Amino acid sequence: MKTAIIGAGITGLTCAHKLHRQGNEVLVLESQERVGGVIQTELNDGFLVEHGPNSLLLDEIDLSNYFDELGLTNQITKANPHSRKRFIVRDSNLLALPLSPLSLLTTRAFSFAAKLRLLREFSIPSLENPESLSVASFFKQRLGEEIFTYAGDPFVSGVYAGDPEKLSASHAFPRMLELEQKHGSILKGFIKKARARQKDPDAPKRQLINFQDGMESLPKVLMEKIRKENIHTGISLNNITRDNNTWKIAWDDTNGESCEDTFERLIITVPAHAIPGLPFHFDSSDALQPLAKIPHPPIACAALGFRRTQVKHPLDGFGVLVPSSEGKNLLGAIFASTLFPGRAPDDHVLIQCFLGGARNPAIGQLETGDLLEILLPELSRMLGIYGSPVFVDVKKWAKSIPQCNLGHERFLEALEAVENKNPGLTFAGSYRNGVSVGQCIRAGWAAAQIQEQS
Ligand SMILES: Cc1cc2nc3c(=O)[nH]c(=O)nc-3n(C[C@H](O)[C@H](O)[C@H](O)COP(=O)(O)OP(=O)(O)OC[C@H]3O[C@@H](n4cnc5c(N)ncnc54)[C@H](O)[C@@H]3O)c2cc1C
Numbered sequence: 001m002k003t004a005i006i007g008a009g010i011t012g013l014t015c016a017h018k019l020h021r022q023g024n025e026v027l028v029l030e031s032q033e034r035v036g037g038v039i040q041t042e043l044n045d046g047f048l049v050e051h052g053p054n055s056l057l058l059d060e061i062d063l064s065n066y067f068d069e070l071g072l073t074n075q076i077t078k079a080n081p082h083s084r085k086r087f088i089v090r091d092s093n094l095l096a097l098p099l100s101p102l103s104l105l106t107t108r109a110f111s112f113a114a115k116l117r118l119l120r121e122f123s124i125p126s127l128e129n130p131e132s133l134s135v136a137s138f139f140k141q142r143l144g145e146e147i148f149t150y151a152g153d154p155f156v157s158g159v160y161a162g163d164p165e166k167l168s169a170s171h172a173f174p175r176m177l178e179l180e181q182k183h184g185s186i187l188k189g190f191i192k193k194a195r196a197r198q199k200d201p202d203a204p205k206r207q208l209i210n211f212q213d214g215m216e217s218l219p220k221v222l223m224e225k226i227r228k229e230n231i232h233t234g235i236s237l238n239n240i241t242r243d244n245n246t247w248k249i250a251w252d253d254t255n256g257e258s259c260e261d262t263f264e265r266l267i268i269t270v271p272a273h274a275i276p277g278l279p280f281h282f283d284s285s286d287a288l289q290p291l292a293k294i295p296h297p298p299i300a301c302a303a304l305g306f307r308r309t310q311v312k313h314p315l316d317g318f319g320v321l322v323p324s325s326e327g328k329n330l331l332g333a334i335f336a337s338t339l340f341p342g343r344a345p346d347d348h349v350l351i352q353c354f355l356g357g358a359r360n361p362a363i364g365q366l367e368t369g370d371l372l373e374i375l376l377p378e379l380s381r382m383l384g385i386y387g388s389p390v391f392v393d394v395k396k397w398a399k400s401i402p403q404c405n406l407g408h409e410r411f412l413e414a415l416e417a418v419e420n421k422n423p424g425l426t427f428a429g430s431y432r433n434g435v436s437v438g439q440c441i442r443a444g445w446a447a448a449q450i451q452e453q454s
Contacts, residue, residue: 003265009037012269013222014444028231041214046345049303051395055208079208085317117144131170138169154321161357171404242282272431296399298364302353305391312384402431
């Protein structure tokens with residue numbers, strides 16, 4: 001079985017690796033000179049910066065077994081236990097979110113009325129027509145207005161950089177909705193799930209991880225396993241046609257030379273916004289044009305290094321999320337040098353700041369100088385920072401995370417219809433199976449599986 005995979009992000013690479021390991025012939029075609037897609041790590045002046053994902057949630061045994069198989073286990077770095085603590089901003093003050101029922105009683109993050117309202121969640125029956133609800137509407141109805149404002153809204157920003165009034169609850173947080181529908185309450189569902197996990201001797205401890213040399217270790221190891229000759233980077237696709245149940249692909253290689261080959265299977269793992277621009281010439285490919293409408297708001301990620309003595313706040317947590325009601329420019333910041341060891345030189349700290357997103361797309365596109373002019377005074381007030389950063393590295397993503405807003409199912413249906421009409425064709429990626437790195441890895445495996453079965 002000969003398979004072409006378009007895109008060498010984590011979805012494409014894990015798919016290619018699985019097929020390659022099973023003895024299939026694979027060719028990965030990637031337009032960038034490097035592999036990994038949005039997974040990008042850079043070491044500069046002793047600061048180890050993640051331009052894309054900062055961590056990966058190890059939640060099931062399948063992922064730990066996979067890293068073991070890839071020989072990555074001894075490179076795994078676990079998140080500092082302090083990082084369980086997460087801050088939000090309320091009335092311009094940093095407040096820690098509660099980590100236990102006891103700390104819920106004492107926290108200043110929520111008013112007494114909001115805490116009482118939260119407890120009522122246990123007795124509110126499952127919501128009707130949950131698939132029609134936005135994330136905001138779902139959280140507000142379940143948890144109350146104030147908990148949504150100070151916990152739900154910033155949480156959505158942290159995961160999707162999205163607009164909770166537009167995001168679809170069933171597409172953005174399907175597991176949470178499932179718990180609510182099954183147990184009649186999100187809180188009951190979480191408690192039952194946690195108990196079941198405690199009883200399961202095989203369930204790994206849920207933990208955030210990274211690798212000693214950063215997230216990019218993962219695509220680098222996958223590239224070695226798939227072998228370089230099976231991955232062509234820096235290519236430009238010219239034509240994708242279907243001919244006698246095979247896929248004919250024409251492209252220019254990195255030196256501008258024309259290439260052409262025929263494949264029995266074709267797996268598309270480029271981001272959703274790039275699908276309509278692919279040079280498809282086959283039955284029903286026009287049906288893919290609406291995918292251009294899936295929003296991917298711009299995000300600016302500013303990695304800032306300071307001497308430890310410049311920052312008053314102990315940075316004793318994962319980071320801080322800023323509710324939209326606070327009217328700030330910052331969406332949130334990760335205390336990167338607290339989260340994982342070796343991210344900053346001795347006596348220095350690294351803070352990774354996020355701006356833009358659906359909340360304020362214009363800021364995500366600002367020039368670095370203008371961006372810092374907005375960011376530095378705000379961050380300095382928030383964390384008690386004196387003086388200028390000793391290190392700055394800004395990465396701008398013009399199109400970042402796909403937003404599965406209300407009505408997202410029409411895009412999924414279009415993809416399914418095109419796949420059904422064209423056996424041997426599969427689309428996989430964060431717009432379809434969840435945006436986290438873990439979900440993309442599983443999407444890559446699943447796409448390989450479909451190919452195997454067809
Ligand atoms: C700033 C940021 C922070 C994030 N933080 C986290 C986090 O902390 N934890 C977490 O779990 N997830 C995080 N995510 C989400 C997660 O990183 C992504 O959802 C995931 O890595 C996407 O992988 P992918 O392979 O599906 O897509 P991509 O990584 O986008 O890969 C797609 C590939 O297709 C290639 N391509 C595009 N067009 C063409 C073409 N015409 N021809 C050939 N190739 C093409 C691209 O160059 C790219 O290499 C973050 C995402 C962003 C943007």
